[in-house]
Amino acid sequence: MKSSEVRLERLSKEYGRTVAVDNVSLAIEPGHMVALLGPSGCGKTTCLRMIAGLIRPTSGDVFVNDKRMTDVPVHRRNVGMLFQNYALFPHLTVEENIVFGLEMRGMSKADAARKVSEALSLVQLSNFGKRYPAQLSGGQQQRVALGRALVIEPAMLLLDEPLGALDKGLRESMQVELRALQRRLGLTTIMVTHDQDEALTMADKIVVMRDGKLEQVGSATEIYQRPASKFVAQFIGASNLFEGPVEQRNGSGAVIRVSPELSLQVDQLPASASDAMVSIRPEAIIVERAGQASSAQRANSVMARVDQAIYRGFVSHYYLRTPSGGQIIVFEQNQSQQAGLRYAVGEEVVARWESPSNHIIARH
């Protein structure tokens, strides 16, 4: 299958006064898998449907391999699309569902039959051709939908929350499977999801959207480790966010005063900044008993009391409260030998972390 480059240029969609998608430009490399991630109503699905041709943009264009597709009707765009509710034709068998796209292309019966059986074996449903969708499980139905989308050898694959209706275990194994298949076929794929784990698991590139706009575009590592905005820091994973004025400059970095008991040493800060917002991931924080810790008045270190302690199997969550009332979330990986939580509710502790863990949020 040949891979396509997909490009969105200043794409917008307005419904009356509501702007669903606001001036979105994005380039997707051939063979990549990109996830449009965001809360419901952020415009990600509208974006996907404009790429498919199901919705006409108010302004802006969609290019595939530098060819302008904006005016090409959906049935001539050759896109494979998966829907959250599978959208299998209930009155047709599995085989008839898969052959549908080939019939629309006027393929001969013999060629089509061969393609269908190839597609069925690709999605591991070779013995299910004669069944009707209602006789299949959710996972099987989505495999049929995948086979139906792939059999037409689409220019790209569009996934609209494709695994949202499956239960957790099946969803995770389908994520890995779908990703492996997509890599093997080298098929440019755009996926819409509100599930950050799904985006992190499957995508080469994650596009975080909010209120119709692009919030941040980057790899999973970039998005997680260097969130560009407060929204991204909070939407992807959990974050401790602190804000305060610059207390002191040291080289290219600075000390940020958050509260009387907490200051942060940041290694890089633009000279023009007079204050800063800093995000610290919960797993970057080390908790120690108050007595063991060395002098408390250091940067990136604070005395606190355990407010809540939650045991989650391989990880424990601690919610700490500083004397001035601030909350700090800490995730600590549990050692296999160790039994249960290391700190009890009410215990006095010291939370500390290394200065590279302090990530400056550029937009807040």
Add this chain to the structure above:
Amino acid sequence: MDERFSGFGAFILYTITAGMMVFILAPLLLVMAASVSDSYFVTFPPQGFTLKWYAKVLQDRDFLEAMRLSILLALGTTAGSLLFGVPAAFALVRGDFFGVAAIKGFLLSPLIFPALITGLALLQVLNKLGSTDARLNLLIGHIVVTSPYVIRTVVTSLQLVDENLEDAARTLGANRLRTFWRVTLPQIASGVAAGGLFAFMVSFDNYPVTMWLANSEYSPVPLVLMRQLVNVFDPSVPAMSTIIILMAMVGVLILEKLVGLRRALAA
């Protein structure tokens, strides 16, 4: 209803239901009984048993001619109201244009408008237009009266169709027409059939509109029945009625077998 009714409530409910059944069916059974009465006037209880009225009716040229006209008219009306009503329903459900609600109200208005007035209005309009062919006028009039039934049932079943199915078909390479034909229509088949059946039956026994638009040359069954009723009220009238009742029953049964009419009517 999953719960079983029991006790006094159930007794009341079943009694009322049975009462309604009798109320609806009794007149029909009465007519059927009268049609086999061996007497020269319609009497109840019937006297004796004979099929001679059926023999008479089936040799009655006027009646047979009216039957032929009515069946052709009802078939034409069904086709016409489906051709008009299905796309109209599609536009009403899928359309996103100004005044959808107002247009819907207008298209369904013949359901609540007195048919007698509709018929008179049609007669005047068709006269003005110089349309003098009674058959054409009847066809137009009947399509006006029956289309709302088709629109109603098709709108209901269209609202239950998952639009993602249509989107999926289009991404797979089907244009709008093929999408409708291959994906949407099979989903709404029962609604279309129900609407078609309504259109046929409403056309077949429509009196108030037919009365205005028919002439002495082209008189559908309801007019002939009425005329017969006024002239000689012998058991041939119930015999004609029984034939029509049986036709309707057969039609309903066939459609039920073909497309599951019950589901469409319940929706």
